[in-house]
Amino acid sequence: MLLIILRRLGQSFLVLFLVAFVSFMIFRYVGNPVDNLLGQEATNDRRDALIEALGLNDPLHVQYLSFVGRALQFDFGISYRTAQPVADMIIQRLPATLELALVSAIFAMFVGVVAGVYTAINRRGFIANSILSSSLIGVSLPTFLIGVLLIWVFSVELKWLPSFGRGDVVDLGFWTTGFLTVSGLKSLILPGITLGLYQMTLIMRLTRAEMLEVLRQDYIKFARARGLQDRTVYFGHALKNTLVPVITIAGLQLGSIVAFAIITETVFQWPGVGLMFINAVYFVDIPVMSAYLLLVGTLFVLINLIVDLLYLVIDPRLRDGQLKRTGG
């Protein structure tokens, strides 16, 4: 048990190390930091002084270590475009992204599992089949199109919901939240659905497939043969076994939700880190790109780790180290 956890932690550190290295390489070698900070016309003396100050002449591993050290203190350098510290920009925009991601994740998980269980239990039902066929279109529909279509219907035509921004937010000092105002909550609906829809169809299909698989198992047959009620069989036996893989995948999707927020935030002009990143790509704002990569990379590694550890808690067979999970 301890060994598994330790090995898992080791893997996570390795990936983090790699992600940090890629961020570093981008930060250091893409574009020219000196030109970007001083402009092309700076004197050679000022250039040399800056090169010295930034430690650009140091050996590579020293530069890398100092990059990691600064990142650990939340220092990602200065944005080329806005001349603000990148860390400040992130802190300012992170709440918007996290609130949006949270709403989408809850929407995707809840609706996805309910719809998945429903379609699995009522396999031959008309409604279940309709849900399934429409989900196929949902998978082919690019996220940004879903957003644009939702804006068209609910903002332009029906004028029910706002089409951009967060609405009124409440500043809690360290955090700005849209959960406390009506306009803030209304503003969350369309982007939340847009961002969560794809993951929802994914979770629904997965839940359905897993549930059908579980329902074929002998222990379900045996549970029925023992005369347990359908409800007990479905929710007491099948659901728990279904949820193990579903939670794993859904948990892994959390990272994707934050990453896909880039698209949704652009469509809805949502002032989060995703919009910040896409602007950075467009204007070649290297420090912001590098910091975003580091941030999202860390998030992915953490989520992967937590999901794996959670898996250990849920499945007693893994806890006793009986089964080896295949793949990383």
Place this chain on the structure above:
Amino acid sequence: MTETLLELKGLEVTFTTRRGTLKAVDDLSLTVKRGEILGIVGESGAGKSMTGAAIIGLIDPPGRVSNGEIWFEQQRVDKNPESMRGRQVSMVFQDPLTSLNPLRTVGDQLVETILAHMDVTKAEALQRARDGLTEVGIDPDRINAYPHAFSGGMRQRVVIALALATEPQLVIADEPTTALDVSVQAQVLDLLKKLCRERGTSVILITHDMGVIAQTSDRIAVMYAGRLAEIGETREVLTNPQHPYTQGLMASTPSVDAKSFGQELFQIPGAMPKLDALPSGCAFNPRCSQAHARCQTDRPPILADRAACWLMENAS
């Protein structure tokens, strides 16, 4: 001992597939007496498992009971098998490794079953669960262990405890020892037999293993291609089989004694027909050495309360 517990009257189970309707069980009639162990033997695909599933009402679609009646304690139950499933009739499946929910403790699954059928408190159910484990020879302190902590034989004991937890009158055991090591088979079988005898529980023991049947059952029903071929007292059927199929089956069963060393086993020529290509008349006639004209046209009923074979006509 002679009171009838279960009666099947002309039971028929059909599967509707793209290629037509298949009869997995065809006009099967038999009775199980109170406290009796009835063995059902046959090759795979003979319809024996399907018979068990039909009794407890758990045939997966597209299969269904399409004809016939099932009577249990003088009540017709084929329309509402839920009324007795788990309570009066329970089941033991083939593979103990997959019969238990891996994510729930054995105690949890026992208590749940007891509470579902018996009017007892949670504490009483727990006590019953512990008693049940003790009876099948498992340390009751392992009640909070998960199934994977037990070996195959031990798990089958848990399964038996689960099947007997609600004090049913009939246990359907579908190949209960096939998946186990040979050395464990006898123990599990003896345990099942002992517990059922003590309680006067009837058992339908479904197996393809003649040895298991000989060791355990009071009466034998031989099935072939969904139909009943022969039925009778175990000793009678084994020592004096009437149906040519049973005779072949007996001759092809290996026995371990000094005489038979190095002897080649008898083989019945051919193979059991597929259900979508049954011959007319007696299903066994293409493989039967004693078949005559009538066997190819008319299907024999059970004659002399013993075998579905035209050869029996003269005997009766």
Place this chain on the structure above:
Amino acid sequence: MRRFLNSDFFYAFTRSPLAIVSLLVVVLMVLSAILANFIAPTNPFDAASLNLMNGFTAPMEPNMFTGETFLLGTDDQGRDLFSAILFGLRVSLFVGVMAVGLAMVLGVLLGLIAGYLGGWLDTLIMRLADIQMTFPSILIAMLIFGVARGLLPAELREEMAITVLILSIGLSEWVTFARTVRGSTMVEKEKEYVSAARLIGLNPWQIMLRHILPNVLGPVLVIATITLALAIIAEATLSFLGVGAPRTEPSLGTLIRVGQDFLFSGEWWILLFPALTLLALALSVNLFGDWLRDTLNPRLR
């Protein structure tokens, strides 16, 4: 050809209306993209042919100033939308096909090397694949796009945008190919014909490319089709976000981006028609890919 017409594959195809329709749509779109120059009524990027007076003409309605009628209407600059869509389709398909081609070549090669040679190369390639798999490919594509832009001098950025786009999508999609090919290669490697080839002294590259490759191509084609749908959507997404095809060479995604701006002022057609085209393209490639996968290799799920 006759052998193909008699095959189970072709029979299955004729029995599946979904497969026939989706393939028809794809073929139709590919043809109109290739022949865009001849089909399109106007060249949408020839500034001289544009008449600003024609701006915002609704579909099938004569323009109030010039009296000209356009099948799908015009955009703000009086550009015929039908022509713009045909040329946009061309850009989308070109980027998609090239990106999948790149991903396929890269993935198949790496998969062959990993599966056949094994050892530390295998570990390295597969670890890399694992790590890349944990991140969504669209994010990887954006990152590559951003880095490539950063490496290019500012004046080349617009000009090279399409190449950079192909590169970033291609590099973000190779993993599936590599994993599948690696798996089948490891199976093929153990078969007699490979041992025979080794015995007559062929070098590893000859064995990999001439002997193993033809035997692992089946699933590769299926993955290529499914990846094509992903690549088309990825391209549209990047272009929609403004970090893809430039305005001088708009793809369907760029057109949708432009169209979104006019949604509030009521010019819905500028958004709707490019969106429908993209949807039809992505959906039919997807459906055909799904069908192909189910038919050729039911286990590849």
